[in-house]
Amino acid sequence: MRRLLGVVAGLSVAVFGLGVPAAAEVGGQGDVGGSGGRYLGAVTLVTGDRVSVREFGDRLVPAVDPGPGREHVQFATAGVGDRLDVVPSDAWGGLREGVLDPRLFDVAALLRGGYGDGDRDDVPLILPAGAPGVGVALGAVGGKAVAVPKGDVAGFWEELARNRGGGRVWLDGMRRPSLDVSVPQIGAPAAWKSGWTGKGVQVAVLDTGIDATHPDLRRRIAASKDFTGEGG
Template sequence: MRRWAKGTAALAAAMAMAPPYGAGTAHAAPPAAPDAGGRATVTLITGDRVHVREDAGGRPLVRIEPGAGRGKVAFYRRSRGAELSVVPADAAPLVAAGRLDAALFDVTRLLRGGYGDGARPDIPLIVAGTPARRAAAPAGGTVTRPLAALNGAAVTARKDRAASVWASVRSSLTGGATAASGTGRVWLDGRVRATLDRSVPGSARRRRGGPGTPARA
């Protein structure tokens, strides 16, 4: 069990401009919607888990628990006011390139949005294809509905199979063995999109991106 600790460093500029934290290090963090007991955990698409809790003085701490086989992966941590993001080093290039949604690593947003481990066992994704090929669901993911406009689908990825999901997503986005899946981009299937679908008339919805367009709050 890795110990909790407090620290002061944060990424003040782009993630690529600062060295990442080593796996398992724990640092002071901004609030990230802990439960009534002052604790919260969220599993990232990479299979890594981020634990947030409060110390005796009510100050929040964060601890990163690498997923299976990921003990040597480093992590970029960025704090902006009350917002906290944790990005594994092997995901950072895809986030920077716009292929992988930064919201998937926004710990504060994930916990406040009901994506924490205490709220649901999976991660809702939107997997977009390319103009030439429809995207396939990543290994460990289940298609919940096709999204013709994106040549892809809405997918739920089980957190207990996140290692398989990440291996498939990363390989596809970087042109590896599963590149034939045709994946162009992967987003968090955010709740904002669902709210627009219910509350905004069809014509206005299309102007905002339409059903199936990933929410970018």
């Protein structure tokens, strides 16, 4: 398990609720290990700041390059296990108040999830409907999906700070379902060992139906077929 690393430029990490144990290494913004180690990549945050991450044995070490006009901003970092949070000072309040998604600042998870600068050139967000930016309306949550080019995200952050639209700002993230609990619960591993693999068995996939009036589906269904004869 990777040890926790804390880098603070004159402020306590406790400001936004990320505790730093006594074993943490603390230094100025530039005191982040220098060169060497294994380079994991870089990611541009929603604030426009760019964070590079290197791995030194059991430690993840970030180096922060503030966005344009953000040289005055201070950064606090904390991490444990595979998590590494790098949070600019102008985002601490939003995290504390619960209006900013913490995943927006977990740089290790962002890199693993394919949000690094080498993987994509925008920052995908889910915003309240009244927030700045043009995107895809999400009626079910009263919001919209917006992909902000990383070259524009620093300016977008300033605008967003002035008007968040009265709701929470989320990372438009991907969910990866896991079957590690449900499959053993139904005894599938034991069936596989007994030779019941499903080979040669014909399978039909049936859907019990959808609510065509749902805001996310209305006027978006290209075709459907009712096999019940009941019109349901």
